[in-house]
Amino acid sequence: MTSYLIRRIWQMIPTLIGVILLIYALFTLFGGDPAEIIAGQHASAQTVEVIRKQLGLDQPWWVQLWIFFKEVLTFNWGNSWATREPVSHIFLTRLPATLTVMIPLFLLTLVLSVPIALGVAYVRGSLTDRLTMMATTIALSISFLVYIIAGQWLFGFELSWFPIQGWTASVWKNLAFYVPLPVLLAVFVSLAPQVRLYRSFFLDEIGHDYVRTARAKGLSERQVIFKHVLRNSLIPILTDISLQLPGLFVGSFLIEVFFSIPGLGREVLLAVNRSDYPVIQATTIYLAVFTMVINLLTDVLYKLIDPRVVLR
Amino acid sequence: MQRLRHDRLGMGAVAVVGVFLIMIILVSLHLLAADWADERGAHYANPTFLGPGPDDLAMIEPPPGKMLDLSAVDPLAPHYAQIEQRTRQLETTQRPRVRTLPFGGDRYGRDVLAKVIKGSQVSIVVGLASSLVATLIGTLLGACAGFFGGRVGDGLEWLYNVFTSVPYILLIFAFAAVSGRGIVSVIVILGLTGWTGVYRLIRAEYIRHANREYVRAAQAIGAGPLARMFGHILPNVSHVILVQLSLNVVNFIKTEVILSFLGLGVSVDSVSWGTMLNEAQSELILGKWWQLTAATLFMAVFVTAFSIFTDSLRDALDPKLR
Secondary structure, three states: HHHHHHHHHHHHHHHHHEEEEEHHHHHHHOOHHHHHHOOOOOOHHHHHHHHHHHHOOOOOOOHHHHHHHHHHHOOOEOOOOOOEEEEEHHHHHHHHHHHHHHHEEEEEEEOOOOHHHHHHOOOOOHHHHHHHHHHHHHHHOHHHHHHHHHHHHHHHHOOOOOOOOOOOOHHHHOOOOOOOOHHHHHHHHHHHHHHHHHHHHHHHHOOOOOHHHHHHHOOOHHHHHHHHHHOOHHHHHHHHHHHHHHHHHHOHHHHHHOOOOOHHHHHHHHHHHOHHHHHHHHHHHHHHHHHHHHHHHHHHHHHHHHHOOOOO | OOOHOOHHHHHHHHHHHHHHHHHEEEEEEEEOOOOOOOOOOEEEEEHHOOOOOOOOEEEEEEEOOOOOOOOOOOOOOOHHHHHHHHHHHOOOOOOOEEEEEEEEEOOOOEHHHHHHHHHHHHHHHHHHHHHHHHHHHHHHHHHHHHHHHHHHHHHHHHHHHHHOOOHHHHHHHHHHHHHOHHHHHHHHHHHHHHHHHHHHHHHHHHHHHHHHHHHHHHHHHHHHHHHHHHHHHHHHHHHHHEEEEEEHHHHHHHHHHHHHOOOOOOOOOOHHHHHHHHHHHHHHOOOOOHHHHHHHHHHHHHHHHHHHHHHHHHHHHOOOHO
């Protein structure tokens, strides 16, 4: 196991270097001139020159690339170009807000979609199944935006069940008042694709021979589906969960924008609109690292769930 | 093809998609919705079936009674004659604004029906074009990786890992941060970030096919690697490519709508379903629901029809079901 872990971590390095190179190339070759962006629209040519020297933009590209590497490794990206707030401070303060929304969202979706998908797989082929599939197809074709706009208007404005927007400094007050509506809407929207996906996992499992054996042994359909098929479907479900985890940290930026939640997703969106490169670069690279770590953890977790898995 | 024809629901979906395609061809030829930017209606004009709303464009009646003579205190008094002469030289045309429009009007009085048709053209063209680009890139790279293997395969695997280790939305944001706005930008962004799914599938297919006998036979009769990759293997994996193409169209349309909504997509002087939803956000509070409904309806109908079409296509082309 240790040698496997070491080898995987070793393999992560070229990928990480690749991500750093990609982001560096993207922003240097195609982005605007950082000195001009920082200086603002009314700066003199002198100010721009001074800023260039400070940022080290007059140095050859390999020196700049090395500076970039150092920034990544020491987590020192300097200040945001737009607000002069240290980038690390931005991360630390915005992350809790994002997680306060995304963790309940993630858990609730998981807890709801697995049983629903299991239930639909149980009655596969019947009218319920086909109606559910048709409903999810239609539900998927309506943009998430529409759900948020209509939901905010209906539940917040017309019925006044929830506050339309807002956030406080207290986690519990947030969870009680400001988190329910966004989470409700987002769960409602993510149920459709998740149910479809998990249903296809379950149907794949049901086609296997051991299910036929279990039925031949005399087990009830309920036992077959809810005990055996579910356990064996855990691997693809786990893969799907691990694919979603990095997304939790960017948060659903749409939710954060609509509900004015000061989270990381909204911060990245603001950064894109303001050409605030350090924030975008930092978020992208650290989330890439996070994704790789989560992938490694998932692979290790496979071994725990399914003893037949051989980690090579 | 015949199996697709037998699938009633699929053929219905194809018909709906066909109607949309005809519509966007007409729009591209400027035969339809060419005047979408024309501000010919009253602000927030009602839809025709609701009847005209309150007439807030009506002229305000001047107060009754004689007008006061202010020439004693008005500093502009000496210039009255000149001002009078100049205004008489100017010609302004005041086109009367229509009180109701078929699907209602937006804030500036633009016809929502024309906007949503034009928006359909923009969104669907972006979806189709970016899907083509992404599928093309994914197929080319996947074919090379699967066929050649070795160093080329490893290099492309590395590229794939680099692109998939960043969360998709973040990658799109990073690309959007450095590119301008506009239809071509969106197509490039979506195409350059969306090739990874196709790549993985095509690479797996090519690995499977590369050692088959028919490929070896082709090699024996002297077919070079390019001919083997694209002349012999490609037709056998075309069903995977087609299905991926259709899947990508749906996903890219949805992504484009979100990008346009955030202002990162098409430019401000053009309209897409996303920009309409952006405007609809503030209109709903005022009770004007028609732009939201129109955009949602058109988008839902097209995406549902295209999804059903993709499912039927996949069922029809799946060799395992033959």
